[in-house]
Each structure stands twice: as C-alpha cells, then as structure tokens.
Amino acid sequence: MKPLALALAVVFVVIALLYWTGHFIPAGVHVKHGIVSIILALLCLVWYRFLTAAPAR
C-alpha cells in the first residue's frame, strides 16, 4: 500500500500541473481542478504517513 499511496500522490501532482499549465484539455487553464488535484495529492501523502508511522506503545 505504501508505494500505491506515493504513486497516487505523484500522479495527482502531475495532473494538477497539467491543469494549471493548460495542457490537460484544449479548453485551457483550470485553477480549481488543479487545486482539487493538489488536495488529493496531500491526502495521499497523509495516507502514506499513516502507513509508515510507528505503532502506538
């Protein structure tokens, strides 16, 4: 699961960059779509954090 969480985070960052630079679809730059993608990337990193944290004593 850890590689999946990291891979998804990277994928969402790339999607955000594509939205912000206008390369994703011909309609142009989509700021809100990019922001949602970045939030999803951050959530994937949080998921990774939960998977890698030391167990409670």
Added chain:
Amino acid sequence: MRRVRTGLAVTFAQAMLLAVLQGVSELFPVSSLGHTVLLPALLRWHVDEGSESFLAFVVALHLGTALALIAFYRAEWIAIAVAFVGSIMRGRFSGAPEERVAWLLVAGTIPVGILGVLLESPVKRLFASPIPVSLFLCANGFLMLFGERLRRRQHEAADRPYRPLEALPARDGVFVGFAQSLALLPGISRSGSAIVAGLLRDLRHDDAARYSFLLATPVILAASLLEIPKLFAPDAHAVLVQAFVGGIVAAVTAYASVAFLTRWFRHNDLTPFAWYCVAAGALAFALFASKVAA
C-alpha cells in the same frame, strides 16, 4: 483581449433582498441556488447573472455565509482542527470524538469537491433556468418526504437504534458527501440532501444537520475564496457597496438561520420544509410554464 460582460448592476434594494435570501436559503433545506434563479425571474429583475459585477456580489454573499458558519461553530472548528493536525502528526488515530468528526468531514468533502469542479459548470448550463429549477425544487421536497418516511420505517417500525455523529463509519460519511453533490442540480438543497442521507445512516436530525452544516463550511468557504479576484474585476466597483453590505447581511441572516435550525432539529423534522419546496416548486412551474412569469 478578454471580453467583459457589464450587464445591469443590482440595485441596493435588490441586493439586500438577495442577501437575506442567500443567508436563509443556503442553510434551510430549500436550495439557495434554486431561489436565486427563481426569484429574480419571478420579479422580472433585468439583472445579468453572468456579469462580473453580479458574480462579485455573489462572492461577497457566500463569503459572509461561510464566515457566519465558522463563527457559529468556532469552538467545534478549533477542536476539529487541533484533532486533525494531531492525528497527522502522530500518524495514527486516537479515536477522540473531534478527530472522528474531522476525518468524517474529509470523507464527506472529497466527493463533493471532485464532482463540484468537474460538473458544476455543465450542470448549471443545462439546468439553471426557471422551469427545470421549479421541477428540481419539487423533487427536493419529495426527496425529503421520502427520506423522513424511510427513516420512520427504519427506526420506529424496525426498532433500529440511532447513533451519534462521532460513531458514523467513514463509508457513511462518503455516502453523505455523494448525497450532498446532488445540490449541483439547481433546486436540490445541499443541506436537505445531506440531512436526508445522514438520517438514512441512522443519525438523529440534530446530528445530521450538524454534520451537514460542518460539511457545507469548507465547500462554501473554498468556493468563495477562489472567486475573491472577481471582487477586484474592472466592472465590480459598480456593486462594491452592495457587495460589502450584502455580505454582512448574508452573514447575520446565516448566523440566525443556523442558530434557529440547530434548535429546530432537536425536536422537529424536515416535513415543513419539504412541503414548502413542493408547493413553491409547483407554483413556480405553473407560473413559468403558463408564461404568467417571464
């Protein structure tokens, strides 16, 4: 060069009426978007709802509503934020009630965030005219009546127990988030659909309403913060006073509305709001279909 829609600016009286309407209908389960489409059409206001000045005004109303919600639940939001950050720092769940609510809010916001950015514009283009909005407002009423009926069958006939918001599983939070996305259809209420979904997942009315209002806050706040540049658009200066006063009026009415509704849902249900939506939607449909209203 970017084309600017100048349109006709709202008058001060129209602005104040719209601000009160926004503050009330955003939180009452009667669809704010539906009312902001129907009322100007019924009153034959010649306002260009796509103009920069009108959009700037709407941003101020939403910002006022979001700030009112944050102010009303300020103690809860602080506890939720502390618990949320704490769980990330630790990298594990402690099981504290505030932490559970924080992650339920995340679970419920993801569906509406994704569907909102992907579908909001095409759905508005297709349905944001008086006749479809009237029909969706009726459907909103029937949805709430159906939800109440199903809840009674689950809990009174089958004797299923209620549970507090803090005990709601994450998958049910996602379910409520998807239900909230129905409000992309103008005429369907965000709070109404979220409360019905919460009831169907064994929450009591007061907890379902609390979850709905907490869920609405980041969505409304994010939507208005992203649109703040519209307040500085070239054509927006025509409505700056209306936007500023309207934002304050929307905040005050939203605060009063959430205070009233949290008390209402301690002992009452959705039925009066449901019948209001059915009656208002049917009347608006009759007026627009028969061309009595523009």
